[in-house]
Amino acid sequence: MPAPSEHVVDTIARTIGFTTVSRDSNLALIEWARAHLEGLGARCRLTYDSERRKANLFASLGPEQDGGVALSGHTDVVPVDGQAWDTDPFRAEVAQDCLYGRGAADMKGFVGTALALAPEFVANGLRQPLHFAFSYDEEIGCIGVRDLIADLAHAGIKPDSVIVGEPTSMRVVIGHKGKHGYRCTVRGLSCHSAYAPQGVNAVEAAAEIIAYLKGMARRFRDRGPHDALFDVTHTTVHTGVIRGGTALNIVPKECSFDFEFRHLPGDDPAALFEEVKTFAEQTLLPEMKRVDPVSGFEWEVLAVMPGLDVASDSNPARLALGLTDFRDIGKVSYGTEASLFQQAGMPAIVCGPGSIEQAHKPNEYVSLDQLAQCEAFLHRLMHRVCG
Ligand SMILES: [Zn+2]
Known part of the structure; x- marks a missing residue:
């Protein structure tokens, strides 16, 4: 089995040693990477978060x-x-032809393979x-890269x-779904449940919207559109969190729930959102307002990520296909x-070592074989862009 060079493994281990959980600062890793690349003559640009606890690094080598x-x-x-790890997650360990560690x-x-090969x-x-x-x-929502871009x-x-x-197991990925997340807060009117018709039940209104969302999900599943290149071939709809109500004998005055669309790049998430709002406002709202004119809905956007859809003959796709096995x-x-790079006019594909199956889990690992493939990929890139 092909193995990555020792230097690559050491550099990855070094990056894993920096505890860069999203809630913590990443500056130690960024400063270390910057020093490494500046030592090679790189021109570096840093963009910080508002508290200057975290930064993006953009470094350019060559002409x-x-x-x-x-x-x-x-x-x-x-x-x-809360995860049961068999090793220290922030101390990389090699065992059974795999490298273990968070990230x-x-x-x-x-990231480590790229940094290790920069001098070459x-x-x-x-x-x-x-x-x-x-x-x-x-x-936590592709926050930092937006400033970098x-x-x-x-x-x-x-x-x-x-x-x-x-991680794509070193396959070239030219498309991914977009994600739009929302929170709906239903404002109702509270009363004793014995007089339920005098109140506006916020939990029930939320439940009706959630049931409508489920109907949309079934429609996409049954009628598409479908794109067979995706493992889940259609747009999906999902409600993940709901909060509301205080006691069985009180008509609840407030209920909120979070839902998302993970849409095919060709589906319009704004139209999906409008469809839900239209259902709530045309089907549910008149009945609510007859009881209490100030009842209604508030909608909040939680996350917006565009889908990725790059042509298979685009620059990065042709380049990467020439570098992989x-x-x-x-x-x-x-x-x-x-997708954010692509949206900004910088065509992008996804290709990296390891499997998304191991991401975010305890005992996260990448196989040495995958790292060797990544190293070979970057060596072939070297032949394209150097000499
Ligand atoms: Zn990731």
Whole structure:
């Protein structure tokens, strides 16, 4: 079985040693990566969060010119709280041909491999720019990378191809779903449950909207549209949280619930949201208002992530397909930062070592075979952009 070089494994282990759970600072890792890349002559740009506890790093090696390739990854990891690990999650360990540690697959395996090979790219003489885009707070809604992208737009920096190294088992992914999350708060009117018709039951109104959402979910499942390249081939709808009511003998005056659409790139999430609002306002609201004119709904946007849909003959797709052992392309149901790069005019694909199956779980790992494939991928890239 092919193995990654020792230097790659050591560098990944180093990145895992930085405890960069999203709620914590990532500055130690970012400063270390910056020092490493600046030592190679990189031009570095940092964008901070409002408290300056976290930063994105964008570093450019090679000639100062337009275009080039960007290797992109997030530096934050999900928490290990409540998870039963057999090893220290922040101390990488190699066992049974796998490297274990928080972020091994998602996605310090890729970030570490890219950093380990940076000196070799420089030594071979870059003919075009090679960029490193490392973000914070990806795991809590792709927060950090939005500032990084805005900074690039401001500076007029636009890579031709962005490779986002989220775990795809080194397959080239040209599409993923978008995610739009919302909170609906129902304002009703409280009263003694013996006089229920004099109140506006917020829990029941919420339940009717949730049932409507479930109906939408069934419609997409049964009637599509379907895209067979996705593992879940249609847009999905899901309600994840509900809060409301105080006691059985009180008509509840408030209820809120959180729901989301994970939509095919071709489906319009704004239209889906409008459909739900229209149902609530046309079917439920008149009856509520007859009892209490101030009852109604508040809608709040919780998350907005566009879908990714890159042509298979686009720059990054052609480039990446020429660098992998797999010639097939895929689409995935989880979201990544790639769609935000694409939206900003920087075409992006997703390709990285490890499987999403191991992400976010206890005993997260990436196989050494996957790391070797990632290293080979970047070596082939070296032949394209150097010399
Ligand atoms: Zn990730």
